[in-house]
Amino acid sequence: MVGRAARENRCKGTNFLDFLRILRQESNEDVCDECIARLPDELRDALRYGAIVRGGWYPIRWYGALHTTARLTGAPQGFARTVGRISTIDDLSGGIYSSFLRIVSPGFLISGAARLFNRYYELGTMDVLESRRGFVRVGCRGCVGFDANIWQDVLGGCEGGLQAARAHDLRIRLVTGGDDGDEHASIEAYFSEQ
Structure with a gap:
């Protein structure tokens, strides 16, 4: 521009x-x-x-x-990661969401969370890049002004969403980006489902 x-x-x-x-x-x-x-x-x-x-x-x-x-x-x-995890679990544990969480898979929940990303951040998007039983990969882009702490908060939010949807043995990590000044990140999560 x-x-x-x-x-x-x-x-x-x-x-x-x-x-x-x-x-x-x-x-x-x-x-x-x-x-x-x-x-x-x-x-x-x-x-x-x-x-x-x-x-x-x-x-x-x-x-x-x-x-x-x-x-x-x-x-x-x-x-920073704790904040994202706890706030997401708290957001999802009340009202209509608690009933919804009993019937959705963790992967399905993350696809919905990606659509809700802009409820919390005005610029940037989160897209589900790959989702299958026990695995999900999301990509974030256009996240202007994010620093490593905010990325850890986002990572914790993904973790909290998966935990709220009954994911167990969760391993989640930043694959690319997610550092100071990065406007993008790729996050992978491996988990087992009940």
Whole structure:
């Protein structure tokens, strides 16, 4: 796009609010308070004064800053992935989804999750590239502004979705991309089904 500035990616407010709830659960209130205190001013004030709402859209760089600051203030090792896993399981365990999960296969659930990717991230897509019993491979592209922490969050979300759909003996990994500045990633998961 010559002559036009690239559009900044945004993510949903639910990402921020779930992140802080899970940080409190997985560490403690002091770590969460320290994390908020050390955030960039604009983000810190938005969180402290309730300006971030579940359905709102906020800069992806804010979400990256939240992840980075949490790591620096005592979040447990692997926390980015934990956030994605727990928030996805929580999202899927309520209401109509809980009944749905009893009848769908893990691979089918991931194909649905790929369609829901843009409920959480404004730019970028997730596509199921291959799916068969006990295996799924997804590709993400156009994920402007993602860093390694956000990719780990996405990986954890895939893991949580598969676990919610009763996948066992789960092995999941980034195959390509998924690092700081990467706008793409390929994720593979191997699992057994009940």
